[in-house]
Structure formats: C-alpha cells, structure tokens
Amino acid sequence: MTTAALEHVAVQAARRLLYIGGDWRQGSARTTLPVEDPATGEILCEVADATPGDAVAALDAAVAAQPAWGRSSPRQRADILGRAYQEMSAQADELALILTLEGGKPLPESQGEIAYAAEYLRFFAGEALRLDGAYGPSPDGRGRVLVMRQPVGPCLVITPWNFPLVMAGRAIAPALAAGCTLVVKSSRQTPLSTIALADVFERAGLPPGVLNVIVSSSSGAVTTPLIEDPRLRKLTFTGSTEVGRRLMARAADRVLRVSMELGGNAPFLVFEDADLEAAVEGAILAKMRNCGQACTSANRFLVAEPVVEEFTARLSAQMAGLRVGRGTEPGVQVGPLIDADQCGRLGELVDDALGRGARVVMGAACMFGPGHFYSPTVLDRVPLDARLLREEIFGPVAPVASFASEEEAVRAANDTEYGLAAFVYTRDLDRAIRVVEGLETGMVGLNQGTVSNPMAPFGGVKASGVGRAGGSHGIDEYLETKYVALAAR
Numbered sequence: 001m002t003t004a005a006l007e008h009v010a011v012q013a014a015r016r017l018l019y020i021g022g023d024w025r026q027g028s029a030r031t032t033l034p035v036e037d038p039a040t041g042e043i044l045c046e047v048a049d050a051t052p053g054d055a056v057a058a059l060d061a062a063v064a065a066q067p068a069w070g071r072s073s074p075r076q077r078a079d080i081l082g083r084a085y086q087e088m089s090a091q092a093d094e095l096a097l098i099l100t101l102e103g104g105k106p107l108p109e110s111q112g113e114i115a116y117a118a119e120y121l122r123f124f125a126g127e128a129l130r131l132d133g134a135y136g137p138s139p140d141g142r143g144r145v146l147v148m149r150q151p152v153g154p155c156l157v158i159t160p161w162n163f164p165l166v167m168a169g170r171a172i173a174p175a176l177a178a179g180c181t182l183v184v185k186s187s188r189q190t191p192l193s194t195i196a197l198a199d200v201f202e203r204a205g206l207p208p209g210v211l212n213v214i215v216s217s218s219s220g221a222v223t224t225p226l227i228e229d230p231r232l233r234k235l236t237f238t239g240s241t242e243v244g245r246r247l248m249a250r251a252a253d254r255v256l257r258v259s260m261e262l263g264g265n266a267p268f269l270v271f272e273d274a275d276l277e278a279a280v281e282g283a284i285l286a287k288m289r290n291c292g293q294a295c296t297s298a299n300r301f302l303v304a305e306p307v308v309e310e311f312t313a314r315l316s317a318q319m320a321g322l323r324v325g326r327g328t329e330p331g332v333q334v335g336p337l338i339d340a341d342q343c344g345r346l347g348e349l350v351d352d353a354l355g356r357g358a359r360v361v362m363g364a365a366c367m368f369g370p371g372h373f374y375s376p377t378v379l380d381r382v383p384l385d386a387r388l389l390r391e392e393i394f395g396p397v398a399p400v401a402s403f404a405s406e407e408e409a410v411r412a413a414n415d416t417e418y419g420l421a422a423f424v425y426t427r428d429l430d431r432a433i434r435v436v437e438g439l440e441t442g443m444v445g446l447n448q449g450t451v452s453n454p455m456a457p458f459g460g461v462k463a464s465g466v467g468r469a470g471g472s473h474g475i476d477e478y479l480e481t482k483y484v485a486l487a488a489r
Helices: 003-013 052-071 074-090 092-103 107-130 164-178 191-203 219-227 241-254 276-292 305-320 340-355 406-414 429-438 471-476
Strands: 018-020 023-025 032-036 043-048 134-137 143-151 155-158 182-186 211-215 234-238 257-261 266-270 298-304 359-362 377-380 397-403 421-425 443-446 479-487
Touching (some): 018 052, 018 191, 043 191, 052 143, 052 182, 052 211, 052 219, 074 092, 074 107, 074 164, 074 191, 092 107, 092 164, 092 191, 107 164, 107 471, 155 164, 164 182, 164 191, 164 234, 164 471, 182 219, 191 211, 219 241, 234 241, 241 257, 266 276, 266 406, 276 298, 276 305, 276 397, 276 421, 298 406, 305 377, 340 377, 340 397, 397 406, 406 429, 421 429, 429 443
Parallel strands (some): 155 182, 182 211, 234 257, 266 298, 266 421, 298 397, 377 397
Antiparallel strands (some): 018 023, 018 211, 134 143, 143 479, 359 377
C-alpha cells in the first residue's frame, strides 16, 4: 500500500466524535473544527467541536460513573489497563501514523511515543495492585491508627499538542489505577490521537463514563464551567506556565487539587572534562526531539570556555546532517513546527539574539514551501540577556554560551523562573554530585540526553509546575489520605 493510501486509511479510521458516557457523539451545536497537517498546511479532516454544555455532560457522566469505579477492585482496574496496553501495542503502527499526520513528528519518533505511552498503561496496571495504607497502635496504646487511601474523585485532564498520547496516557493511567473517573480535554491541534486513545480503552472494556474525551475550539469556554463545578475534585494540566497560572487562579477559588506540568528552560551544561562525542550525541537527543517542541528540550547550551569552540563545531556538524521533511517520508529526522505562529515566534527570538551580538553558525531561517518548517540552527556567542536564553524556545534552535567556572555555570543555569529539567556532562564524579545538588530543577539527565521514564517521578520546581507524574509518585496525585482513629477494646 502506498504512503498516500496508508494516510487515507489512518485518517478515515480515526474517530472524529466526542466520547461521553460511553457514546460517540457530535457536539450539541453540531459544529466542527479542522485538523491541519503541519507538514503541508492541508486540512486532514474535521472533528466535533464541543460546547460548554457538552463539557458539563462529560462531567455528568464522570460523576455518575465515579461510585462504581471507585469501588471496583484493584484487579479489575489493573486488568483493564493491561488490556489497554495490549490494544495500544497492537495498533501501534496506525496510531503512530495518525500522530505523525496531525503533529508532524517523524514516524520513528511517533512510534517511540506510542511505546512510551503504552508503558505508562502497563506500569500503572501494576501500581493499581500496590495501593497501600497503614495500621498500628496509637502512642498511648489506648487506640489504633488506621490510614486508608481513596480515589480523589472526578478529574479534569487538559492535554497539550506536542505529545498528545504520552501526556494523556500518563494522566489517565494513574487516575484509573487509583479509581478516579475523568474528563479529558484534548488539544484542538492534535485531537485524533487522544480520541484514538479513548477508542483503545473502550476496546479494553472500560465501563461507560469512566473516561470521557472532548475537543473544543474554545478551551476556556469548556473548561471554566468544569473547574467551577463543585463535583470536580482535581485538575491536571500540561502546557505553558502562562496558561497554568490562570488555571491555578481559577482552581484556587475552590481549593481544587491540581497537578501542573508547565514550561521549561532546560540548561545543558558541558564541562571541560566531558566526553564531547557523548555530549554532542546527548545534545541532539535533548534538543531535537519533536523538532525541539518538548518541555524538557535543551534550551540553553552552557559550555566551559576551553571546549566551547570544539563543542559548537561538533554540534553544528551533527545538526547540519539532519534531514528535514514530512514525517511520513523515509529517513526524515526533523519534522515541521506545529503552526505558522510558532515559525514566526521562533524567528523573533533568533532576530533578538542576533541583535544583541549572537552569531549564526548554521541555519536561522524559515524553510519556504508548504508546511511550517524551520531549519536546524546553531547560534554562538549568545549573550545571557537574549530572549533565547530567557524564554522557552520550542523549536530546533540551539543557542550556545560559555562559562568560566563551575560556580558561574550553576548560577547561570538557575537564573530562570523555570525548573523542569537540566542536563549535565562531566566525567568528574565529585563535580557531578555538586552540580546536580545545586541545580534548581525537578529532573536532571547526567551524561544522558533524556530524562523521561514511566517508573520515575516527572515534574519540575519553581514556575515549571506542581506535582509529579510517573512512578509511585504519579498515583499519589490521584489519591486522598484518610485517617481513622480506632478505639481499643
């Protein structure tokens, strides 16, 4: 079958409806919103556009399903998550193609995202069986202390466009394992992947109403009535710090429990004793995943003065060799940016850095033609006041600056409101420990360019968020702790 035929099959197979109470339905207004292929600028298809009334109907369904799902056995929840893992794995090729068509990332990256998202389902299937509590005598011996863990209740999950299956999967899986029901509001730019995930769970036997998925052209219009509804017990959001702050302000009025994974400005520190070949390999991983459109993407390359020229030359050579194109084409390593606005914003950031004295080593241009492509770019001599070093880039631009000492490197790395991830390359164990302990981030990649792992707590500090996803910490976000004082007889 040709690539065009495969694309047609994938898009036709994708559901285009809202998933509410176990039913696939049109929005009550019966309007639709387009889904664009960022590699061509063409419209792939249109999906149902939810109204505030549809959002409330989704919450109604989640609330109605909560009592039975909250009382379901850990084994039942684990089995459903296990079957969902198997379903996702069986549909991996089709899901990856859908992800590439609507998000733009190269097909091998999409396949990696499917595998990564599926691992969250498998991991939390096990966590459902490991929910714990406590029992013991009170200090005076006159009673007993019982501590139990119970599901938080109905949750609203708002997912981003850049990793739609992973971000949805790592929120849905622990919530279901804990016994919570959900309303998932998908990004309007990549809704097909999330809708397909709902289909996966339906095939796995998830009861109606436990998971509900909506898509809307107006995120604020459909999420505000849910956040204000006293029946909602938790809000999980992945996205920009700007939007996260607004959501937290709304949630504060209800003292609504929140988990927030927000923006990043990850420093990539290379010390003079680093293995430069490994550092450059890690830099490509940390910078170019999803064309740099990742919250953990290396945003600032801070390199020791004795090796900055060699590192920059090696990095530029590797970046220059990356093949840019549509993600469905064989051998493509770098896809498009998500939309034209992101191309324009990236150009502004680069122009600002050049105006402040930075130098173009390679790239620094929008690539004309259909789609939203920006060339892989390396800039050096980037001053510390450049916007590129202060703001989240979200694109294939690597700004390089130098440092003279370890203390200066750590100080520069921490000079940001963000604190999601950092990367450190050094062969000195003592230095590694000092630097890792000194960095104000929630995650650190030490001599490796990735930090994501379903078994590990994913999250940041400062303006990069609240709470953790993944690992045993991930299910804690969806559990309440209840203490019972028992009288001893």
